[in-house]
Amino acid sequence: MxxxxxxxxxxxxxxxxxxxxxxxxxxxxxxxxxxxxxxxGETPTICCYCAVGCGAIVAAEGDQVVNLEGDPDHPINRGSLCSKGLAMAQLHTVDGEINPRRLQKPMYRRPGASEWEEVEWDWAIEQIAQRVKETRDANFIETDGEGRTVNRLEAIASLGGAALDNEECSLLVKAMRSLGLVYIEHQARI
Ligand code: SF4
Incomplete structure (x- = not known):
């Protein structure tokens, strides 16, 4: 022209x-x-890496993430992101490609095996439920040495991760206490 x-x-x-x-x-x-x-398209989102919960704006073109930056309107981080948050785009897209290293399914290493294998969610959840029940049934302590009711389970421990926020931690502790767990920790305290 x-x-x-x-x-x-x-x-x-x-x-x-x-x-x-x-x-x-x-x-x-x-x-x-x-x-x-x-x-x-730009979409506001929350960083998945820790419970600070910083806000970010992610820009996508088709199924590719083309930009990610701190949300200046978010009251927690006001536009800033730490190095982990800045790398969040790589969860999805690396060098213009869908990140091939992103896990899509649970991984399981069978007893004695040296390799991890992909398994289905339904199978993994059932396994966890079965093992928790078996361990609880075999180890539940109703009374201590002096006959006092304690109803506790010392054979399972729970370790929370940094990505859990207050509400998730509250639910997790309630679920673990209902099983009788006493060894409940959080990654941030270690
Ligand atoms: S990992 Fe960093 S950017 Fe993400 S929520 Fe935590 S402090 Fe914020």
Whole structure:
């Protein structure tokens, strides 16, 4: 597209003045027939790495994450992210590709095996439930040495992770206490 000097100055002025036309296209974009911006969708999200819960804005084009930055409107982090939060985009996209190292299913290493294998969620959850029940049934302590009721289970311990927030920790502790666990810890205290 050829522009006369007068047309060029008119378009430059429109851009410098921040003139935006309905539909989000600038004067230059309309004049040239090409949009200046890609149709990138931005979505607010919460960092998954720790219970600080920083806010981030993730921009995606199709199924690719093309940008991720701290959310300046989020009351906790006000636009900042630590190094882990900044790397959050890599959970999904690395060098323009879906991250091939991202786990899609639970991994299980059978007793005596040296390799991990993918298993189905239903199988993994059933295994966990079965083993918790077997361990609890075999080790539950109803009374201590002096006959006092204690109803506790010392054969299982629970270790919470940094990604658990207050509400999740509250639910986890209630679930573990209902089983009788006394050894309940959190990664952040270790
Ligand atoms: S890992 Fe970093 S960015 Fe993510 S919530 Fe925690 S402090 Fe915020």
């Amino acid at each position: 050829e522009l006369s000097r007068r047309e060029f100055l008119k378009l430059s002025g429109a851009v410098a003045g921040g003139l935006m036309l309905p539909g989000g296209l600038s004067a230059v974009a309309l004049a040239s027939g090409y949009p200046l911006h890609k149709a990138v």
